[in-house]
Amino acid sequence: MLRVMSRRGDDRVTWDGQKVQAGDPEAMAAVREAERIFAQERAKGATAFRVEPGKPAQRIEQFDHTAEQIVIVPRVVGG
Amino acid sequence: MSFITQVLTALGWIVVALAVLPMLWLLFQPYLKGWSRAERRAADLLRDALTPEQFRQLVWRGYLEVPSPTEPQRVYRVPRTRGYIQVIENGRAVMRLCVQPVECLPDADLVVLHKLMIEANEEHYLQKANKYVCLD
Numbered sequence: 001m002l003r004v005m006s007r008r009g010d011d012r013v014t015w016d017g018q019k020v021q022a023g024d025p026e027a028m029a030a031v032r033e034a035e036r037i038f039a040q041e042r043a044k045g046a047t048a049f050r051v052e053p054g055k056p057a058q059r060i061e062q063f064d065h066t067a068e069q070i071v072i073v074p075r076v077v078g079g
Numbered sequence: 080m081s082f083i084t085q086v087l088t089a090l091g092w093i094v095v096a097l098a099v100l101p102m103l104w105l106l107f108q109p110y111l112k113g114w115s116r117a118e119r120r121a122a123d124l125l126r127d128a129l130t131p132e133q134f135r136q137l138v139w140r141g142y143l144e145v146p147s148p149t150e151p152q153r154v155y156r157v158p159r160t161r162g163y164i165q166v167i168e169n170g171r172a173v174m175r176l177c178v179q180p181v182e183c184l185p186d187a188d189l190v191v192l193h194k195l196m197i198e199a200n201e202e203h204y205l206q207k208a209n210k211y212v213c214l215d
Contacts, residue, residue: 009116076180079209
């Protein structure tokens with residue numbers, strides 16, 4: 001799942017990993033859409049993290065469709 | 080009661096209502112805000128990102144403690160609502176940080192943002208933060 005933080009809470013794109021492996025067109029389209037959003041947000045300066053329960057978050061530079069959850073946070077500045 | 084008296088009474092009540100409504104809005108806004116779709120979605124993400132212990136700490140103490148991945152004696156205290164992040168070293172507050180996203184986010188998302196940045200991107204986080212040293 002890809003979650004992009006925004007003023008609306010978070011926008012989500014989900015896909016089924018097993019269906020992606022099986023080459024399901026709908027699941028592949030969801031992955032492509034998630035990849036596009038990932039690149040678009042990164043270009044805006046956002047940071048992406050791979051988040052797994054019970055583990056520290058890990059910053060990622062490349063989209064990984066095998067990640068259980070990717071959270072994208074907007075660029076931060078000193079307040 | 081004459082018609083004019085009735086009209087004046089109605090107008091009087093309208094004026095009272097107009098005066099009271101903004102106050103009621105200010106009073107109940109935080110509770111109503113908690114029910115907004117954005118806040119609900121942010122709360123979902125917060126629950127997913129925190130362990131049950133961390134979530135309890137946030138609810139009961141009003142802050143989340145995020146240990147520094149690089150300095151064992153350092154802990155970042157992230158408040159549940161908007162505010163400064165306290166840096167605690169050896170049990171003593173040494174600094175306050177002010178870091179905010181360029182886009183307005185629900186409060187629950189802000190907690191997750193700070194946690195992720197500290198855990199996975201501490202150096203960048205500290206670079207971006209405005210720092211206020213705590214003096215005894």
